[in-house]
Each structure stands twice: as structure tokens, then as C-alpha cells.
Amino acid sequence: PARTSRPTWDGVGRLADGHRVKLLANVGSAADARAAAAAGAEGIGLFRTEFCYLSAASEPTEAEQRAAYAAVLEPFAGKPVVVRTLDAGSDKPLAFLPMGAEPNPALGVRGLRVAFDRPELLDRQLAAITAAAADTGVELSVMAPMVATPEEAAWFAKRARAAGIERAGVMIEIPAAALCAAEILAEVDFVSLGTNDLAQYVYAADRQLGAVASLNDPRRPGLLRLVGMVASAAAEAGKPAGVCGEAAADPSLAPKLAGLGVTSLSMNAAALAGVGAALREVDLAGCRSTSW
Ligand code: PEP
Ligand code: MG
Numbered sequence: 001p002a003r004t005s006r007p008t009w010d011g012v013g014r015l016a017d018g019h020r021v022k023l024l025a026n027v028g029s030a031a032d033a034r035a036a037a038a039a040g041a042e043g044i045g046l047f048r049t050e051f052c053y054l055s056a057a058s059e060p061t062e063a064e065q066r067a068a069y070a071a072v073l074e075p076f077a078g079k080p081v082v083v084r085t086l087d088a089g090s091d092k093p094l095a096f097l098p099m100g101a102e103p104n105p106a107l108g109v110r111g112l113r114v115a116f117d118r119p120e121l122l123d124r125q126l127a128a129i130t131a132a133a134a135d136t137g138v139e140l141s142v143m144a145p146m147v148a149t150p151e152e153a154a155w156f157a158k159r160a161r162a163a164g165i166e167r168a169g170v171m172i173e174i175p176a177a178a179l180c181a182a183e184i185l186a187e188v189d190f191v192s193l194g195t196n197d198l199a200q201y202v203y204a205a206d207r208q209l210g211a212v213a214s215l216n217d218p219r220r221p222g223l224l225r226l227v228g229m230v231a232s233a234a235a236e237a238g239k240p241a242g243v244c245g246e247a248a249a250d251p252s253l254a255p256k257l258a259g260l261g262v263t264s265l266s267m268n269a270a271a272l273a274g275v276g277a278a279l280r281e282v283d284l285a286g287c288r289s290t291s292w
Helices: 030-038 062-076 119-136 150-162 175-179 181-185 195-202 210-216 221-237 254-259 269-280 284-288
Strands: 022-027 044-048 080-084 139-144 167-172 190-193 241-243 264-267
Touching: 022 030, 022 080, 022 269, 030 044, 030 062, 030 269, 044 062, 044 264, 062 080, 062 119, 080 119, 119 139, 119 150, 139 150, 139 190, 150 167, 150 181, 167 175, 167 181, 175 181, 175 195, 175 221, 181 190, 181 221, 190 221, 195 210, 195 221, 221 241, 254 264, 254 269, 254 284, 264 269
Parallel strands: 022 044, 022 264, 044 080, 080 139, 139 167, 167 190, 190 241, 241 264
Antiparallel strands: none
16 A cells, blocks of 8 residues: 655654654543543643633632643543643623723733732642542642733642642743743743733734734744743743744744753644654754744
């Protein structure tokens, strides 16, 4: 039978020269997690926990959260998982938490900012996540969305560690956080680049607005330069820097991200094989010399 010359992916993310780039999954439900495990994801790089809250008329109890998270984590027993704490607010309002109307929702009280006035909400979620991780035997990391400053990163890491979580990280999706990555990395164990929001904020282009979609192209040098700065700061600190925005799911962009020093790519299950195969075709020197 005819054989294809294109290398296929065997479930271990690496370049042609063996350089490792972990290939992880973005999940938001148990069905997503099962599909990701079946597709050979090495772990979960982004578990969006919003689903547990957004449709709830009252705050889900710790026991309800624990069961919901465990159902998602269960296919990844023994594997690394990154659970993101609630990323709600503004355009994703919580029915049980009335927040004032805001003229610019993307610049408002969202992500970790929701927790500053309500730290118990975060603490209850961290307790439920810790319990679900123990129930399922996953290798747990947690991260916070929409972190702007090193002080916010430190505030989050302190609470995560108080909940018994060993690995605490933050998303880098605000330009100031990318510019201060070294100071943020001094406070946390890893960072994950949310290129969807980072592109939106660095180009001042609403990610939901078709009229400005061309500015949100992750190939643009303004965004890639920030990704490279964050990856370099992470390498300097000896800590991982992944990408979990849509950019990570693009097989033509993955080698560029690897060349910038990104240590993992997290994407939807359907993208894993294509990105894995694309990485196998290039070595690190080739990735670094990608010119665009
Ligand atoms: C991102 O902003 O790139 C990201 C991964 O988070 P979300 O898409 O959930 O905002
Ligand atoms: Mg985001």
C-alpha cells in the first residue's frame, strides 16, 4: 500500500530533532476531555471552569463543583492538568452575582478581578479543584485569568498555595503582564499565554468583532514579539511558558511559537494531530529562523 511521507503524531509532542513541545488540550466539559484523551493529548493545558457558574442561579456548592470538575479531569488520571479559575464578569455575567453595567466590558471587572472583592468565591473554587484533583489522581496546576500585575499574581499564588496547591500560574493575556513577565514569574511556577485576549488588547481590536478581525491575526509581529519576550523571561527563570489561545491550534504557526521558546501548546482535541505532525517536520534551528 502507498505510504504517506508526512510524519504522523504518536502522542508525544516534539520537533524533528527531539526538542519537546508538550501538546495539551483545551477543555470545558467531560465530553471535551474524553475527546482530548482519545486524541492523545499529553495533558490538559486549559480547563475553562466557567461552565460550572455561568448558568447557575446560585453559586454552585463546593460539593457540586468538586463533582463537576472531577468528571472533566477523570480521563487524565496521572497526567498534568491546568485548571483555570473562573473567568467571568462583564460580558460573561454571573446570574448570582449582580455586577454593575460597564461601558467597556472587556476592560472591566472580569477574570481574577471578580475575586478581589470576593476572595471567598475563589477560595471555595480552589478547595473544590483541589478535592477533584485528589479524587481523580491528576497532576494539578491552577492558573488565574486576566492577571495584570505581579502583585495580582502574588495574591493569587498565595491563595492557591494556602489551598494546598503546589503549582500556581497565571495567564498572560494583558500586555502589561507580558511586559512584566519576569516579575510575574518570580511569583508563580508557570505562565500560559492567552493569545486570544492578548491580541485583542495589544491591537485594541475586539476579539468578537468581525470588522477588526484582521488585526487579531496571531501572525502579526506585535503579538509574536510579546510571546517571544514572555518565553525568554520564562526560560531565564527556568519555568514553563505555554500558549493556550487559538494560535496554538494552527499547524503553520506552531513551529514559530516553538522557535520563540514556548514550551507547550494547548488546543482543541481536533487540532492535536495536525499540530503534532507539523512540529515533527522541523528542527529547533529551523523554527528559530522562521522569518515572518
Ligand atoms: C485566551 O484569551 O487566549 C484564552 C485562552 O482564554 P479565553 O479564550 O477563554 O479568554
Ligand atoms: Mg482569555
